[in-house]
Amino acid sequence: MVEKKLESDEKRPQNAPKIVVVDDEEVMLKLVSKVLQDEGYQISSFLKSKEALKRIQEDEFDLVVADIKMPEMDGIELVKRAHQLCPDLGALFMTGYASVETAKEAVKEGAYDYILKPFDLEEVKGAVAKALDKRKEQLGRVKTGDLAWLYELNKFLSSTADRKGLLKLLLGLALSHCKLTKGSIFIWDQPTEELEIYVSKDLRGGEFKEDKLKVSKHIIDTWSKMSKSVKKGDISQYPIFESFSNLTIEPSLFNDIFPRDDHVISIPIEKGGKLVGLLNLNQRPEEKPPDATTIKLLTIVATQTAISLENLRLFQKAHESYLKLQELQDQIVALEKGAIEAHRSAQIGHDLNNFLMIIKGNFQLLPVHMERDDKAKINKCLKAIEEHLVKAETFVESLMDFRSIKGEKAQSDINDIIEKVISFLKPQKRFQDITFRKELDRGAPPIHLDSNQIQQLLYNLLNNAVDAINCLGKRHGNINIETTYNKEENLFEICIIDSGKGMSEEELREAFKTRFTTKENGHGLGLLACHKIVQNHGGKIEVKSEIGQGTNFMIKLPCHPAQSE
Numbered sequence: 001m002v003e004k005k006l007e008s009d010e011k012r013p014q015n016a017p018k019i020v021v022v023d024d025e026e027v028m029l030k031l032v033s034k035v036l037q038d039e040g041y042q043i044s045s046f047l048k049s050k051e052a053l054k055r056i057q058e059d060e061f062d063l064v065v066a067d068i069k070m071p072e073m074d075g076i077e078l079v080k081r082a083h084q085l086c087p088d089l090g091a092l093f094m095t096g097y098a099s100v101e102t103a104k105e106a107v108k109e110g111a112y113d114y115i116l117k118p119f120d121l122e123e124v125k126g127a128v129a130k131a132l133d134k135r136k137e138q139l140g141r142v143k144t145g146d147l148a149w150l151y152e153l154n155k156f157l158s159s160t161a162d163r164k165g166l167l168k169l170l171l172g173l174a175l176s177h178c179k180l181t182k183g184s185i186f187i188w189d190q191p192t193e194e195l196e197i198y199v200s201k202d203l204r205g206g207e208f209k210e211d212k213l214k215v216s217k218h219i220i221d222t223w224s225k226m227s228k229s230v231k232k233g234d235i236s237q238y239p240i241f242e243s244f245s246n247l248t249i250e251p252s253l254f255n256d257i258f259p260r261d262d263h264v265i266s267i268p269i270e271k272g273g274k275l276v277g278l279l280n281l282n283q284r285p286e287e288k289p290p291d292a293t294t295i296k297l298l299t300i301v302a303t304q305t306a307i308s309l310e311n312l313r314l315f316q317k318a319h320e321s322y323l324k325l326q327e328l329q330d331q332i333v334a335l336e337k338g339a340i341e342a343h344r345s346a347q348i349g350h351d352l353n354n355f356l357m358i359i360k361g362n363f364q365l366l367p368v369h370m371e372r373d374d375k376a377k378i379n380k381c382l383k384a385i386e387e388h389l390v391k392a393e394t395f396v397e398s399l400m401d402f403r404s405i406k407g408e409k410a411q412s413d414i415n416d417i418i419e420k421v422i423s424f425l426k427p428q429k430r431f432q433d434i435t436f437r438k439e440l441d442r443g444a445p446p447i448h449l450d451s452n453q454i455q456q457l458l459y460n461l462l463n464n465a466v467d468a469i470n471c472l473g474k475r476h477g478n479i480n481i482e483t484t485y486n487k488e489e490n491l492f493e494i495c496i497i498d499s500g501k502g503m504s505e506e507e508l509r510e511a512f513k514t515r516f517t518t519k520e521n522g523h524g525l526g527l528l529a530c531h532k533i534v535q536n537h538g539g540k541i542e543v544k545s546e547i548g549q550g551t552n553f554m555i556k557l558p559c560h561p562a563q564s565e
Contacts (some may be wrong), residue, residue, distance in 0.1 A: 122233055
């Protein structure tokens with residue numbers, strides 16, 4: 001008999017319990033079906049057990065109400081085979097031939113109750129209601145082992161930082177928990193409109209296949225109507241089978257996803273109520289399908305997976321942004337270095353030109369004084385030439401010494417770097433009226449650092465200090481440089497204190513932000529480069545200042561040995 005549906009089925013809620021009624025007596029079948037339909041249940045009725053079994057194989061049901069005595073296949077055998085397809089299916093028997101043996105068989109096959117014919121229809125209603133309540137109670141009990149498995153799986157999902165590994169992990173553990181060997185996962189990447197496919201052909205052999213297919217949003221929207229798990233015995237009736245048939249997919253992969261003789265159980269992977277993928281478990285005829293509790297657990301895990309995938313996407317996006325920021329900061333350091341080199345070259349040219357002008361001028365005066373035989377003035381010119389040649393030689397030597405600092409990390413003495421930077425700056429005109437005061441802790445150990453970057457850091461800060469002094473309209477000023485080795489914290493501390501104009505509270509808040517400058521023609525990269533250099537060495541840079549009281553830059557660098565890098 002073909003399954004029948006009454007007009008009242010159209011008005012019935014979609015979540016109403018679904019019941020299969022089987023009896024070889026047509027009058028009894030119609031009577032019981034009508035009574036249960038009037039109670040609000042979704043009823044599928046059959047005269048033959050084999051037809052009922054086929055229907056159970058294709059869809060999910062809550063309860064089967066079957067007569068025990070039937071030709072071809074009795075009710076107990078029907079329930080036994082139905083439990084192989086759906087272990088959590090409830091069972092209620094009807095019989096006119098009750099005995100101790102049939103009662104034992106019914107209990108053995110998990111029957112909630114059996115009703116003796118002839119029976120009162122109210123008795124049928126009550127028995128079905130109790131059976132459904134009992135099934136609901138059993139499904140609500142989650143085993144301790146299942147909770148432990150769910151906890152461990154979620155822990156794995158949360159700790160996996162690889163998208164591909166995450167999906168393979170979910171598929172493998174889901175199959176393992178259900179004691180199945182074949183299955184697949186589909187995940188849709190909306191921006192690229194690609195469907196990622198991961199297939200386990202043989203879990204025991206650890207064999208996975210993967211592929212990507214172009215899939216339109218329209219197809220995904222069609223799949224999204226699968227709001228709950230779907231079980232299908234005939235794979236050709238599987239909701240997405242036809243869509244896949246129309247896609248360009250390798251035949252062997254298609255056959256692995258949709259093996260002809262397998263049943264398929266699909267669990268939606270949802271995020272925020274929207275379908276983002278499917279977890280598919282393939283069940284061979286000889287394999288036992290997962291029960292409703294397991295499917296519920298897998299549904300929870302599938303949702304957790306969707307959240308983990310989104311978190312992973314956000315993490316990767318944040319990591320990419322961080323790398324771009326690092327690259328930008330490195331470019332800023334390079335730009336600042338270029339600006340320093342340009343400024344340095346201009347200053348060097350200016351200072352050398354001053355020496356040469358004085359030497360040249362005295363050379364031009366010599367013939368005049370020699371013609372007049374003015375020995376005093378001749379000696380004065382020669383003395384000036386000699387003095388400025390020595391100054392020029394000293395200046396060039398300091399340049400050569402300063403330029404010899406290599407741009408790579410090595411064990412270095414910061415105090416020596418400070419001495420070299422000061423010796424380079426002092427001959428420059430803008431520093432000639434600046435008094436440097438040094439208090440250097442010579443007990444500090446060498447530090448593994450990039451000498452080139454540290455000299456750039458010091459050059460930036462000392463040039464800022466002289467600019468701050470000049471802003472007060474003074475030529476003279478003081479710059480104090482102090483170093484201290486903090487043995488307890490294993491830190492090397494540098495303080496650069498100037499007697500310049502100082503900074504306001506607002507300027508202090510903006511000091512190390514992009515493009516900050518207090519100079520009229522400043523480019524705003526100097527302090528940002530300083531911050532990046534200190535950060536590259538795992539240190540910290542701070543600033544204290546008050547208007548009219550000068551500024552104090554404090555740098556703390558960890559004294560890591562070379563092997564810790």
